[in-house]
Amino acid sequence: MTCLTQRQAIGAQVMGRFIIRRVLQAIPLLFVISVIVFVLIMNMGDPLTSFAGRNGLVKGKDRERLIRQLGLDQPIYVQYLVWLVGNDWMKIDSDGDGVAESNGTRLGVLRGDLGTSVVTRQPVLQMIWERLPNTLILMLTSEAVIVVFALGLGITSALKQYSLYDNVFTGLSFVGYSMPVPLLALGLIYIFGVYLKRAGLPYFPTVGMFEPSVGKTWEQVVWHLVLPVATLSIISIAAYSRFIRSNMLEVIGQDYIRTARAKGLANRTITLKHALKNAALPIVTLVGLDLGFLLAGALVTETIFSWPGMGRLFYDHALKSDLPVLMGVLMLISISVVFFQLLTDITYTFLDPRIRYQ
Amino acid sequence: MATLAETFTPAAQPAVPHQVYSPMQLAWRKLRRNRAAVFGLVLLGALIAYIIVGSFVFSEEYANHNDLSLRLQGPSAEHPFGTDPIGRDILARTIYGGQISLLIGLASVAISLVVGVLVGAFAGYYGGTVDSVLMRFTEAVLNIPSLFLLIIAAKYAGDKIRNFELFGREFSGSLIVIILIIGLTSWMYLARIVRSEFLSLKEREYITAAHALGVKNLRIIFYHVLPNTTAPIIVAATLGVATAILSEAYISFLGLGVRAPTATWGNMLEDATRYIENAPHIWFFPGLLILITVLAINFVGDGLRDALDPRTLTH
Numbered sequence: 001m002t003c004l005t006q007r008q009a010i011g012a013q014v015m016g017r018f019i020i021r022r023v024l025q026a027i028p029l030l031f032v033i034s035v036i037v038f039v040l041i042m043n044m045g046d047p048l049t050s051f052a053g054r055n056g057l058v059k060g061k062d063r064e065r066l067i068r069q070l071g072l073d074q075p076i077y078v079q080y081l082v083w084l085v086g087n088d089w090m091k092i093d094s095d096g097d098g099v100a101e102s103n104g105t106r107l108g109v110l111r112g113d114l115g116t117s118v119v120t121r122q123p124v125l126q127m128i129w130e131r132l133p134n135t136l137i138l139m140l141t142s143e144a145v146i147v148v149f150a151l152g153l154g155i156t157s158a159l160k161q162y163s164l165y166d167n168v169f170t171g172l173s174f175v176g177y178s179m180p181v182p183l184l185a186l187g188l189i190y191i192f193g194v195y196l197k198r199a200g201l202p203y204f205p206t207v208g209m210f211e212p213s214v215g216k217t218w219e220q221v222v223w224h225l226v227l228p229v230a231t232l233s234i235i236s237i238a239a240y241s242r243f244i245r246s247n248m249l250e251v252i253g254q255d256y257i258r259t260a261r262a263k264g265l266a267n268r269t270i271t272l273k274h275a276l277k278n279a280a281l282p283i284v285t286l287v288g289l290d291l292g293f294l295l296a297g298a299l300v301t302e303t304i305f306s307w308p309g310m311g312r313l314f315y316d317h318a319l320k321s322d323l324p325v326l327m328g329v330l331m332l333i334s335i336s337v338v339f340f341q342l343l344t345d346i347t348y349t350f351l352d353p354r355i356r357y358q
Numbered sequence: 359m360a361t362l363a364e365t366f367t368p369a370a371q372p373a374v375p376h377q378v379y380s381p382m383q384l385a386w387r388k389l390r391r392n393r394a395a396v397f398g399l400v401l402l403g404a405l406i407a408y409i410i411v412g413s414f415v416f417s418e419e420y421a422n423h424n425d426l427s428l429r430l431q432g433p434s435a436e437h438p439f440g441t442d443p444i445g446r447d448i449l450a451r452t453i454y455g456g457q458i459s460l461l462i463g464l465a466s467v468a469i470s471l472v473v474g475v476l477v478g479a480f481a482g483y484y485g486g487t488v489d490s491v492l493m494r495f496t497e498a499v500l501n502i503p504s505l506f507l508l509i510i511a512a513k514y515a516g517d518k519i520r521n522f523e524l525f526g527r528e529f530s531g532s533l534i535v536i537i538l539i540i541g542l543t544s545w546m547y548l549a550r551i552v553r554s555e556f557l558s559l560k561e562r563e564y565i566t567a568a569h570a571l572g573v574k575n576l577r578i579i580f581y582h583v584l585p586n587t588t589a590p591i592i593v594a595a596t597l598g599v600a601t602a603i604l605s606e607a608y609i610s611f612l613g614l615g616v617r618a619p620t621a622t623w624g625n626m627l628e629d630a631t632r633y634i635e636n637a638p639h640i641w642f643f644p645g646l647l648i649l650i651t652v653l654a655i656n657f658v659g660d661g662l663r664d665a666l667d668p669r670t671l672t673h
Contacts, residue, residue, distance in 0.1 A: 013669075028494065029494060029498055029501070030494060032494060032498040033498045033502060035498065036498060036502075036504065037510070040507075040510050040511065041510055041514075042442055174653060174656060174657065175649070175653060178600065178651060178652040178653040178656050179649055179655065180604055180608075180645060180648045180652070181608065182607065182608075182627050182630065182640070182641065183642075183645030183648065184632055185643075186630055186631070186638075186641050186642075186645070188647075189634055190634060190638050193390065194634065194635050194638075198482070199411075221389060252493075277487065289405055296503045299503075299505050299506070299509075299608075300608050300611065300612070301503070302627055303612065306630060314506060314509070315509065315612065318509045318510065318513055326510070330502060330506060333503060334501050337501045338501060343498075
């Protein structure tokens with residue numbers, strides 16, 4: 001942090017231009033994503049089947065009226081435009097007599113209107129808003145566990161390269177990395193939920209966020225978090241720690257570490273102060289890219305543990321072809337991914353001066 | 359795994375000067391010395407023997423035969439892996455399911471190879487507008503969580519293809535759909551790898567020479583540049599098979615995968631959550647087989663990465 005102020009000023013300028021360029025690149029990217037997803041989703045099934053609740057399938061006149069009201073009779077590019085910028089500025093023909101007479105009511109995504117769910121008739125934004133905290137609790141806890149354990153395991157096994165500990169660790173990390181989520185989740189449920197319960201021991205809950213009879217207290221949520229977090233963490237810790245181990249090995253082999261040894265620095269200082277700093281740099285990228293996808297939740301894990309997060313929301317409404325919810329969830333995730341990519345790039349340039357002036 | 363010493367030692371002269379190995383022979387020698395990779399190869403061989411020999415022991419008819427009076431039985435001498443919720447023998451189903459799961463893994467990687475190599479090669483070779491259009495598209499697809507994309511695609515195309523018969527066996531049409539959608543949602547990393555290889559290779563002198571000789575662009579791409587990118591492609595494709603098998607497991611587990619009568623390791627897990635307490639054997643065996651397969655492929659892929667690394671080829 002002893003840079004000259006002039007250099008800092010130039011750096012800030014370069015940085016500013018870099019950020020603006022990246023933001024400008026993100027806009028067409030989001031546009032392309034929305035077109036791809038919209039076209040796919042529009043063709044994936046008949047959203048009106050999910051209306052078939054209490055009164056059976058929607059048929060005849062009712063069906064025609066609903067199709068008109070939802071704008072499903074329009075060509076797909078018109079539907080996309082309505083989704084994007086709304087239809088309150090144009091007249092629509094809602095009674096089917098060929099004369100457009102009533103005003104549209106939708107504002108469009110660009111004005112923050114993600115539409116209304118075909119299934120629940122609730123605003124999509126509200127539905128997402130209700131699920132978001134649940135997903136963030138699950139994912140942020142897992143991410144924290146992952147980073148702590150992966151750093152610890154990766155560094156220690158790199159320091160003891162080719163020892164028994166290192167070999168066992170490498171083998172286990174391969175197993176963890178190859179583990180299918182359902183096998184791990186069901187195995188954990190069977191051992192810590194079913195088996196312990198049968199043995200009369202305290203056991204972990206396996207369904208939902210809290211016991212409905214007790215209510216949503218924080219103890220309940222923490223208790224219910226254990227198994228899903230374990231599932232998510234074990235697989236990612238395996239992948240991350242291998243990455244950290246190989247980074248650490250590369251750094252330890254470098255000249256400046258040998259110099260530090262030659263100077264007579266304590267091993268502890270060398271590892272934690274000199275080696276770790278450089279070895280941890282790529283982790284920033286890894287975690288940063290992960291953070292963007294956090295909003296997506298963990299679809300399979302959430303489904304197995306009935307965790308009411310974004311992944312479950314998407315899956316449940318995909319089965320019902322609920323277009324507005326799917327579009328809403330995917331666009332929100334894409335925006336967060338793009339945003340965190342940008343943030344990661346910027347953080348990285350700050351942390352690693354070597355790539356700052358490229 | 360290559361040690362650092364190995365990686366950074368300058369190329370040693372071969373002890374026997376007249377003994378010359380081709381790059382592939384060198385890679386094979388290196389792979390053979392990698393214990394994890396050999397272990398992976400042996401595992402894979404055992405699995406392939408299991409699904410081939412097994413299909414001579416049990417007929418597919420037997421694997422699809424249901425008997426409700428035998429439902430959800432635990433492992434026994436007659437049904438070593440037990441029976442599923444409609445009384446089918448799980449051992450026989452893991453054999454036929456394994457064939458399909460491996461087929462899905464290989465076939466979808468073949469599709470992602472074609473798409474990924476074409477996109478990456480054209481983007482890297484032509485550069486400019488072609489590059490930015492193709493790479494924007496690649497980036498857009500990468501930004502959509504792949505499982506979400508798979509769900510949409512599976513829902514979109516799930517029942518579009520009818521069941522068909524091949525070699526006297528009936529297959530669910532959804533098998534083709536799953537192969538296609540896994541292939542078409544997993545080419546992006548390959549495209550990026552191939553593109554970066556092309557970016558550096560196209561600047562080489564032999565490519566300039568080819569241009570000067572009037573060789574056509576397409577011929578340069580496929581005859582002169584592409585063969586030099588095989589090493590990273592082989593590694594990515596090998597690891598891709600593991601990912602594809604996992605993708606099939608997830609999408610089938612969610613009930614959107616391959617439908618009856620065709621068994622896969624993934625759709626054998628489908629009912630698992632409902633019977634978790636009473637019948638853990640219905641998810642344990644197919645799950646374990648997926649784990650072993652993916653593990654074996656990852657060992658081999660990791661070994662190949664080291665073996666094909668040109669910096670260590672000379673050893």
